[in-house]
Structure formats: structure tokens, C-alpha cells
Amino acid sequence: MENKSLINKLSLTYSNLALVLERIGNLKEAKESILQSIHIVKEYLNGNEVLLAKYYNNLGFIYLKVFEYKKNIRSSTNNELDLAKKYINRSLRLFRKIIGENHLHYCSILNNLGMVYEKEGNFNEAKKKYMQGINNIKVIGQVNHKILSQLESNLGSASWMSGDFKEGEELLLSALERDISIYGQIHLEVAMDLEKLALMYFESKQFEKSANYYLNAYNIFKKTVGRFTPTTVLCLENLFYIKRLQDDSKEIKRIFPILLEASKKLYGENHVNVTNLKKLSKTYVL
Structure with a gap:
């Protein structure tokens, strides 16, 4: 029993590590880490379906980030x-069978x-999933939970992308306000809310x-x-693009060397993003 408990903790450690690695952009290592969690559960924990449901969800999320x-x-x-889509749907089916729909993890x-549906351009189906999650949270009674902010924020994005800017803005601002109250001003969730608003505007x-x-968001x-x-x-690239559209020479010259350095670090010297920036160097270097 004690060994099984330690193995369970090991699988959770790999899963948590995968999410940390995803946050800092190490997607290959993140995928390897969550696959290790799944292997441990199948090999040593008799295929514990609750854990598998959670880990399949994480694996699907990492594949989504790789796609992006x-x-x-x-x-x-x-x-x-x-x-x-395959792994998240597998997670959904397992969780519904074992625990049911009125649970925060199901949301x-x-x-x-x-x-996933949003990335496919299927905004109506995306909105249905977000609304289902929001309604489930209301049934559970967790109206101040961070997952509600995530669902609300994503519903806001799907709403304006499908043409309803007013509803999209209201939902995104509401999610931003809730996240600031939960996390404070300096937090990754707050930055992601700001970035979604920036894209909508x-x-x-x-x-x-x-x-x-x-x-x-960048700061x-x-x-x-x-x-x-x-x-x-990517956030800085988008800011730089807007400043070029605005012909804001002061901001362009301030941002350009920062973006060029960051792009070299992330993509490498020979990547197309870096090559395209270098073509602008004569224009934007003081």
C-alpha cells in the first residue's frame, strides 16, 4: 500500500512537471513528462481511471499548445x-463514467x-462546451472559482470571433476582473486575459x-x-506589428532590438521570423 502511494505521488509529480514545462515553453519535455505519468498509471497503478482521465486531459492540452x-x-x-481532441474526448468520457459531470475537473x-473547437474555427461548438462548463460550475456552487474565469474568458473570445463584440468584451472584462481578484495584478492568467482583449480590440x-x-500583457x-x-x-511580435501600423517610430525603435534578441533566442538565427526581422534592421536600428 505504501509503495502504491509513492508511485501515485510520482505520477502526479510528472504530471505537475509537465504543466510547468508547458508554461515556460518546453513543449517537447512537457509531452514526455505527461506520457511518463500515463505509463506509470497503466504499468503500476492498475490503470487507475481517475488519474488517466486527468492525465489524458493534460496530454490533449499539451498537443493543443504544440499546435499553436x-x-x-x-x-x-x-x-x-x-x-x-482525441485525448481530451477520452478524458471527458472516462471522467463522466467514473465521477459524473458536476465536478470542477470535468468543467x-x-x-x-x-x-480545440475554437482552433478548428467551430465557434458554435466551442461556445456550447464553454457554456456547459459555466452552467455546471453554477450547479456545483463554485461561482468564484478560477475555472469559471477561464471558461468565461474563452467564451468571450469565441463570442467576438463569431461576431458578437459586445458580449465578447463584457465576458473578457468580467474574467479579467475576477482573475485580478483571485491572483493579483501580476499573474500569468491575468496576462492571458489582457492578451485576449488586445486581440479583440x-x-x-x-x-x-x-x-x-x-x-x-507583455510586461x-x-x-x-x-x-x-x-x-x-508572440505577444511582443503583436505589439510591434501594431506600432508599425500606427507608424509610431519611437516605440518601433524601442521594441525592435528587444524583439530581435528574443526571437534569436527562441527560434534561432536562421528561422524565417528572425530573417524577416533582420530585413527591417536598417530601418529600425538607431
Whole structure:
């Protein structure tokens, strides 16, 4: 019994490590770590279905992040999105069978599945999953839980992407307010909320507002996950693009060397993103 407890803790350690590695952009290592968790459960814990449900959800989430990263660097995305959907759906079925739908972890799985549908461009199905998660949380009575903020934030993004900017803005601002009350001003969840608002304002051509939100998000990303992670660099790329649209020469010249250094660190000297930046060097270097 004691050995089984230690093995259980080992599997949880690998799972938690995978999520930390994902946050700092080490996606290959994150995938290997969560696969190790799954192997331990199957090999030494008699295929404990509750643990497998949790770990399959995490694995699907990591595949989703791999898809997002590859898409950003213009690399072939292969079948990462299909794998994300496969494992998250497997997690959903297991969890529903064992524990049922009125549980916070089930709502978290719905949130991840909604994000997969969103990446597919199926905003109606994404919104259904987010709404189902929100309604389940209300039934549970956990209306101040962080998962509600995640669901609300993602529902906001799916809403404006499907044409309802007013509802999208209201939901995103509500999620931002709740996350600040839960975590404080300097937290990764807050930065992600700000980034979603920045993208929405960009798409509605409110460039100054968008730039301000991207800048605030970037400053928090730097402090929480570091300067050279995919999340941080992409945020800075978006801010730089807006400043070019605005022809804000002062900000362009300030941001350019920071972005070039970060892009070299993240992508490598010969990557297309770095090559394209180097072509701009004569224009933007003081």
C-alpha cells in the first residue's frame, strides 16, 4: 500500500512537471513528462481511471499548445489538433463514467475541448462546451472559482470571433476582473486575459487600445514565464506589428532590438521570423 502511494505521488509529480514545462515553453519535455505519468498509471497503478482521465486531459492540452506554437512559427502542424481532441474526448468520457459531470475537473476538460473547437474555427461548438462548463460550475456552487474565469474568458473570445463584440468584451472584462481578484495584478492568467482583449480590440481596429493591452500583457509575461518563451515573444511580435501600423517610430525603435534578441533566442538565427526581422534592421536600428 505504501509503495502504491509513492508511485501515485510520482505520477502526479510528472504530471505537475509537465504543466510547468508547458508554461515556460518546453513543449517537447512537457509531452514526455505527461506520457511518463500515463505509463506509470497503466504499468503500476492498475490503470487507475481517475488519474488517466486527468492525465489524458493534460496530454490533449499539451498537443493543443504544440499546435499553436507550430502554427505561429509557420511549421507543419501535422495532426496535433486531432490528437488534442482525441485525448481530451477520452478524458471527458472516462471522467463522466467514473465521477459524473458536476465536478470542477470535468468543467476544466470541457474548457480544453472548447479551445480545440475554437482552433478548428467551430465557434458554435466551442461556445456550447464553454457554456456547459459555466452552467455546471453554477450547479456545483463554485461561482468564484478560477475555472469559471477561464471558461468565461474563452467564451468571450469565441463570442467576438463569431461576431458578437459586445458580449465578447463584457465576458473578457468580467474574467479579467475576477482573475485580478483571485491572483493579483501580476499573474500569468491575468496576462492571458489582457492578451485576449488586445486581440479583440485589434480585430475591431481599436489599435491604441489593443497596443496598451498587449504592452501590459507583455510586461506580466516577462515577470511570470520569462522573456524568451513562445507566449512572451508572440505577444511582443503583436505589439510591434501594431506600432508599425500606427507608424509610431519611437516605440518601433524601442521594441525592435528587444524583439530581435528574443526571437534569436527562441527560434534561432536562421528561422524565417528572425530573417524577416533582420530585413527591417536598417530601418529600425538607431
